[in-house]
Amino acid sequence: MTQNHLYLVDGSGYIFRAYHQLPPLTNQHGQPVGAVYGYTTMLWKLAEELGKAEGPTHMAVILDKGSHTFRNDMYDQYKAHRPPAPEDLVPQFPMIRDATRAFSLPCIEEAGYEADDIIATYTRAAVAAGWHVTIVSSDKDLMQLIQPGVDMYDTMKNERRGADYVMTKFGVRPDQLGDVLALMGDSVDNVPGVPGIGPKTASKLITEYGDLESVLAAAPDMKKSKMQENLIANAEMARLSRRLVALHDTMDLPEPLDDLALKGIPPEPLQAFLSHHGFKTLLNRLGAPAAAVAMAATAAVASDNAPPPPPPHAAEPAIDRSLYETVVTQDALDRWIAAAHAEGLVAVDTETDMLDCVSCGLVGISLAVGPNKACYIPVGHGGTDMFAERPEQLDKALVLAKLKPLLEDDAILKIGQNLKYDMTVLRRHGIEIAPYDDTIVMSFDLDAGQSLAGHGMDEAARVHLDHQCISFKEVVGTGKSQISFAEVPLPRATEYAAEDADVTLRLWKRFKTRIANEGANRVYELVDRPLVGVIAQMEHRGIKVDREHLSRLSAEFTAGIAALETEIHAIAGQPFAIGSTQQLGAILFDKLGYKGGKKGKSGAYSTDVTILEQLAAQGAPIASKVLEWRQLSKLKSTYTDALQAQINKDTGRVHTSYSLTGAQTGRLSSTDPNLQNIPIRTEVGRQIRHAFIAEPGNVILAADYSQIELRLAAHMADVPALKEAFAAGEDIHAATAMQLFGEVNRDTRGRAKTINFAILYGISRWGLAGRLEISADEAQDMISRYYERFPGISIYINETIEKARERGYTETLFGRKTWFPRIRAAVQHERQGAERAAINAPIQGTSADIIKRAMARMGPALEAAGLPGVKMLLQVHDELVFELPEGDVEAASAVIRRVMETAAEPIVKLSVPLGVEIGTGPSWGAAH
């Protein structure tokens, strides 16, 4: 006879948790189902416990019914301040019952009692009958019930909890927990507790005196302190709190224990439920063999020889490269694919012969399904030289054909490190990876700004796994002797490539838990993860660049540079390298005797634009010539020459690479080439933008958020005057000028604009003084006036800095954290630098979050509007650039504007409108 084991599921507690931790999904009927989905996956997980040694023989889901319980009669303030359930959660409550029925599980609720009391009652009854009980919940109140034979199970953290857990968390035995909870109170449920006593003090007192009454009795004799006074004054509150946190375990059982026996889960109702809501991943798994086994199993067959469940914290074996396999036969490949199916997830990494993923060749693919369970599948080794020997390996087309169903399987999670690279490579072979997680993005969403945590794999492995990866350089060498990965011998290639997949999977496990625990879910799921595929696509598309136009400009610039060089050398009286700041400094300040001392630690003369402009104003003709020379050299070397070299031979387009982890604030950055700093501010520079063109029959469309950071500042700092100006569609700098100076003209508007930006960046009076060419005192007056007119701003700045100092990070409206380790630096200017960055990060970061959401939604929105020919090509922080058929301009503009203007919704409700300006033309330059 096997031991009966009752699982009591805290359904109400779970649904709130699921709601807050999961994205706001909507099913095909337009109903919000995020929490329902979370709830369903939890039941699924429990269903998979069926038949296991520790698995359930009996199960019930317990729910709250109504809100008035006997506790309200006891204390009318109980749960009084709890805000009403969120709008999009309310309709999900009845669906929870549907989900429970779909799993053929009993659902128990009783008016006048909370779910906790029902759970307590069943626990007492089951223990009395000699059963085991597992309470599926993470609620601290329920931890009071833990005792021999009774444990708790947190499905989200995949953790079983016994008395040890309570001891670690609260420092007391489970049977003392009620006393601790009574002393500390609970602000969410409005249990009063004793003022000034938190978890630490409560635990200390109970440990010392044994129980609540002893603490209260001993209070008069304690050392005089605020706490002692509070204990005496609030003894009755403590006793009331004790009764409020006590679980009521003597109600009548709504259903007899034996009726909760599990009889197996018929698949039909479950299937109907899953397909009604479109939960495809689970639906597919319902068909998968592993799940089918679990579903068919009945509780009664929990036999003695069933394998024990793996311990929840099985120590992960150290990385052992000798265990990796080189896959060169079909059988072996099939075996790995089956292993991935059995796990439900697989880490993937691709190896290529070049780093440029738009035209590189695929050399091999590595997979990992568990610690040290990793393999490398070579498909393109030895092919670079027709005389080189080609090692035995599987045919590339065959491997890709076998992997395609796995990599595209809705039910199998693909995990990669910087997946957009692998996505681009595989997309060229007709494979669209989905669903996926990207560990580089996960790392960034957890640790942006943490100086110790690099997001690249080698550094992440060092930091999180204490493991030194084989570096790419070690494998292929550097400089002239560098070889292609295709030439790396297979054993060596396997060690390197399989390790990458192994490490990626190990990192994923850690990050996955942390993301849930550290509140990074929102930004990861709602902002960054969806973007990975979008970015991969944009990089892959590239943008067409007119080579002739650029080379014409190059020639013009060359001529201009040569002429200026002659003039400059003539004025200097000698030839010198104008680009050398050292030589230029010597000419200007030593030979020609202009004033403008040394600067910087290096002791070198500074010759930057502000200095040269000062000299020019003093009447130094050489200074303005040098400035012109610099402008042209910059444009030629960085843009007109470099961009031509970046045009891809195969596509005729320029493919930038976006880094999702490049900017600490959450912005993207662009490299090879950087297309986020193409000139626009000067007329000469702007000509370069005209080289970015559309294909025949198409046009370029540029859509810019107008003043998005100032709008966000107005919202986040709650500045009524600014919000009203934005709502009325006013010129914001003019409105600021009116507020500060009482009149609007060119001068005051310009100053107001400078101040507006200065505010976003964390102002100092000296900085502002320098920009406006006024004294520091005048600048201080201006700042003070700004704070007076817009009081929210100074409050926001102080609060932001204070929070950052306290917690170590700032947060955007979407919960993106940026860490500022230097905000507690002892060195003043380091600390102040961190403070300025901390003021800016929430604003810049929220703006980045919003445009990222717009980007993730853009493709589906255009598709839905019947505009599949509209292609998003570039992102420049507050601007999106598209290429589209001429005839689509009007329809596309409407969709693009709508998606961009509503990108924050429904997660964040802004109190200012977001404005978008759209322009079109034959080139990027013409579209502005």
Added chain:
DNA sequence: ACCCTCACG
């Protein structure tokens, strides 16, 4: 490898 300068938001 580092600094300086300058292109963008």
Added chain:
DNA sequence: GACGTACGTGAGGGTA
């Protein structure tokens, strides 16, 4: 009392 002063990026050229 002096210091150095706006946030976030990437790239090219010169120099050591």
